[in-house]
Amino acid sequence: MDATTAKKPADCSYGSCASVAVIEALEQYSGIDPHDSEFRLYDVIAPDALDTxxxxxxxxxxxxxxxxxxxxxxxxxxxxxxxxxVIDPLK
Structure with missing residues (x-):
């Protein structure tokens, strides 16, 4: 099992910390650039609901x-x- 861990960013507004932390953890794990990628968190889970x-x-x-x-x-x-x-169950 391979895992990458991220905490909420110190500079995030409190209402968006969860979705920002998820994107940062995925970025660390897979090397995706969330600004230059086809990945959109809202295709998987509602970021606003997660933040709320x-x-x-x-x-x-x-x-x-x-x-x-x-x-x-x-x-x-x-x-x-x-x-x-972020956990890869196959590793």
């Missing part, structure tokens, strides 16, 4: 997973800290 879900203070301990192509993206939150892991 993880923007509530009552989501401490929240964890979700979803698949993108051949990898699994795992997002968890503890207090204000959002952590994203």
């Amino acid at each position: 879900l993880f923007s509530c203070q009552q989501t401490t301990g929240l964890s979700i997973e979803f698949d993108i192509d051949d990898v699994t993206v795992s997002i968890s939150q503890a207090n204000d800290d959002i952590q994203v892991r």
Whole structure:
């Protein structure tokens, strides 16, 4: 199992941290350039819904997973800290 982990960027607005962290983790894992790629997060999951879900203070301990192509993206939150892991189950 091979994994890449990213935390929420320090400079992101609180309402968009989850989707930004997912894109950064995918970028680190696969080397995609989110500004110069055919990949669009909203083709897989609704970024606004993801951001809303993880923007509530009552989501401490929240964890979700979803698949993108051949990898699994795992997002968890503890207090204000959002952590994203990209996992390739075949490695």
